[in-house]
Amino acid sequence: MSSLAQKVGLGYELLRQSRFTEALELSREVAGAYPANPHALSFAAEASLANGNAESALEWIDQAIASSGDDPSLKLKKANLLSQLRRRPEVQALAAEITAAAENNGPLLQQVGHLYHRINMQPEAVAQFERAHALVGDSPELLYRMAVARFFSGDFEQAERDLDRLLTIAPQSGPALYLRATLRRQTPEHNHIEDIERRLKAGIGKLEHESSALYALAKELEDLGEYDRSFAALAAGAVKKRSLMKYDxxxxxxxxxxxxxxxxxxxxxxxxxxxxxxxxxxxxxxxxxxxxxxxxxxxxxxxxxxxxxxxxxxxxxxxxxxxxxxxxxxxxxxxxxxxxxxxxxxxxxxxxxxxxxxxxxxxxxxxxxxxxxxxxxxxxxxxxxxxxxxxxxxxxxxxxxxxxxxxxxxxxxxxxxxxxxxxxxxxxxxxxxxxxxxxxxxxxxxxxxxxxxxxxxxxxxxxxxxxxxxxxxxxxxxxxxxxxxxxxxxxxxxxxxxxxxxxxxxxxxxxxxxxxxxxxxxx
CATH class of the missing domain: 3.40.50.300 (P-loop containing nucleotide triphosphate hydrolases)
Structure with a gap:
């Protein structure tokens, strides 16, 4: 095995298998052999981070950015690393820099929006999600993240519109059903109970999504005062959710x-x-x-x-x-x-x-x-x-x-x-x-x-x-x-x-x- 792509591919596989020490050794070999290759340097950053050396990871990613000619995707990786290091002002400055360079790169703008969301800058997150949406259109992940940022910002009506669009293209999205239910207090005239029940009857698919749909149903039934039906849905959702986790x-x-x-x-x-x-x-x-x-x-x-x-x-x-x-x-x-x-x-x-x-x-x-x-x-x-x-x-x-x-x-x-x-x-x-x-x-x-x-x-x-x-x-x-x-x-x-x-x-x-x-x- 001699090519850079093969070695980096092996390195990421070692990281996936939690073989962090082996990955670190390989990253040093690869970075030494390809000292100006951004892929090699970026992998070295990942390996250092996996081994608990965030400062070393930052040095490697800086080298990768310089070698790449300021690749915005690598800058985004650096911003996420800075976020883990809790260096928030640097994250904000770099996020603004990436945003300015993103232009018409919808996926990158979506990732910048998620970065802003993680550091609790929700209005900024919404702005970048909207830019991304104008470029890439409706995607379940983008619509959901945008709705969550709007929810935290208090824009409940627009968040519900985002979720309604999401549910037309991903009808089995349990998290979207749950978030939609929590946006407001449901009323007899304005609720989604029949819609949720219909989706559950048709089959949600993934157990985690079915659990979320049941929590959504329980919330809306409680709002309408149907307490026994609400608790039955809640208990069923909780059993499914608990079955998905190893917890003592x-x-x-x-x-x-x-x-x-x-x-x-x-x-x-x-x-x-x-x-x-x-x-x-x-x-x-x-x-x-x-x-x-x-x-x-x-x-x-x-x-x-x-x-x-x-x-x-x-x-x-x-x-x-x-x-x-x-x-x-x-x-x-x-x-x-x-x-x-x-x-x-x-x-x-x-x-x-x-x-x-x-x-x-x-x-x-x-x-x-x-x-x-x-x-x-x-x-x-x-x-x-x-x-x-x-x-x-x-x-x-x-x-x-x-x-x-x-x-x-x-x-x-x-x-x-x-x-x-x-x-x-x-x-x-x-x-x-x-x-x-x-x-x-x-x-x-x-x-x-x-x-x-x-x-x-x-x-x-x-x-x-x-x-x-x-x-x-x-x-x-x-x-x-x-x-x-x-x-x-x-x-x-x-x-x-x-x-x-x-x-x-x-x-x-x-x-x-x-x-x-x-x-x-x-x-």
Whole structure:
């Protein structure tokens, strides 16, 4: 085997087989033999990245770009790499550069739109998707991505038109059916129930798409008050979704237990110089507990920016912890994390998050699962504010169960898994309140939607921010909410969802029994 194409082809096959070390060795050989060939250099970048050396990958891709004469597709690869490195300003600058050079390249514009979507620049994503659509016409992937970006941006009517077009050319697209159902509250006069049922009867095909279609049907039936039919569709969809994943809730619960065991009162009281910078507001809790409403109330003042649901803190924590474990492999993740440089973690996080928040003095990180890291946040960023949204346990579990999260919250597709996870979550939050008293503000969802001003004032006082009556206004049209609640959060505040789980008391009885046995709810 001597040709470049053969060697690069073998290299990518090694990467597909997760034989990363062999791929890296081959990439060095190929790049050495063909030092000015962009294909060889681009493969070297891929191999370096697969082996965890992102900086080396960046050097290789820069060489590939130079050798290619500024190939925009290679620049796009670099932009995606910079995104992984959380160097957001560089991503934005490069995306603009690629856009200017894309001209009439529809597929490239579509990829640029997806890049903007990933870094939560939804209006920019829509603009590039529209340019791509004008060039390449209707394609299911493009229409879906464009509809999602419009959904996050609040353009629900145009998103529905995109999805209707998509469903004429891809009638079995379950994700499109589900997104269309969530764009608005369905009514007896305006819904898609018969359409969804007809598609299901004709056969959806892929199990994942059938699951999504059933979630769509459940959502629309619930909107119309057909609760038994809704739950039947939901349960069927959840079974199909759960069958597609390998997930062990006990393994996840063990990780939570390990954190509690490591972050004792003594560990939290042990001095650790953190990064003494203000500005970060973490909104945490279970999903669908009002976290987006709390974010909206803060953003409405104009003094706080929404940075999105950032993965940065957890990723930076994991990277720092891995360095400790590399030096002492006998340690657990949780115990090793206590030995990291928390001040450096805080500095790195604030640098990345401020980029996402476009430099705003105050910003919100609304990733619910950051509740796992409350102790680490406290050590790394002692001046950060942590707000924990609390909701009625049954309502909280039902709200999670009825939501299709696609690639996250694997515990949400089985009532037994959900009960076990919820109990562990409650234990974790009780632990954080015990070992770091007074460091977390609990806000009850039910109070937030029934006495919004009082709770909003509590939140502003907690964050040491001046009160502004504009906080209570409806969201401005240009605000972006990149969350499954993007439609609901734009509505006037309402209490329709309070006690919503009680409509399904019979169906949720096994889950309620587990929660009662754990002392989470009354028997």
């Amino acid at each position: 809730v006990q393994s996840e619960i063990a990780s939570l237990r390990a954190i509690r065991d490591a972050y004792t009162s003594g560990a939290m009281d042990t001095p650790a110089p953190g990064h003494d910078e203000e500005g970060a507001i973490f909104i945490v809790g279970m999903p669908r507990t009002g976290t987006t409403l709390a974010e909206r109330l803060l953003v409405q003042s104009g003094k706080v920016a929404a940075a999105g649901e950032l993965l940065d803190f957890g990723n930076l924590l994991a990277a720092s912890t891995q360095k400790v474990i590399d030096a002492d492999p006998a340690q657990s993740q949780a115990s090793a994390s206590l030995q990291i440089d928390f001040a450096q973690l805080g500095r790195n996080y604030m640098c990345n998050a401020r980029q996402a928040a476009e430099g705003s003095p105050w910003f919100i990180d609304k990733l619910p699962v950051n509740y796992l890291y409350c102790g680490m946040i406290r050590k790394a960023l002692p001046k950060a504010r942590i707000i924990h949204l609390v909701r009625d346990p049954l309502d909280s579990c039902y709200a999670v169960f009825k939501t299709l999260f696609f690639n996250s919250y694997s515990f949400s597709y089985d009532l037994d898994d959900l009960a076990e996870y919820y109990i562990a979550y409650r234990q974790m939050m009780r632990h954080w309140h015990t070992v770091m008293p007074g460091a977390i503000l609990d806000v009850r969802y039910e109070d937030l939607v029934t006495d919004t001003e009082t709770q909003a004032r509590r939140i502003y006082e907690w964050c040491d921010l001046p009160w502004d009556p504009a906080v209570l206004d409806a969201p401005m049209d240009h605000k972006v909410f990149s969350t499954a609640s993007a439609a609901q959060v734009r509505e006037p505040v309402h209490s329709r969802s309070v006690n919503s789980s009680r409509r399904y008391a019979v169906h949720l009885a096994p889950l309620a029994a587990k929660l009662a046995a754990a002392g989470v709810i009354d028997a």
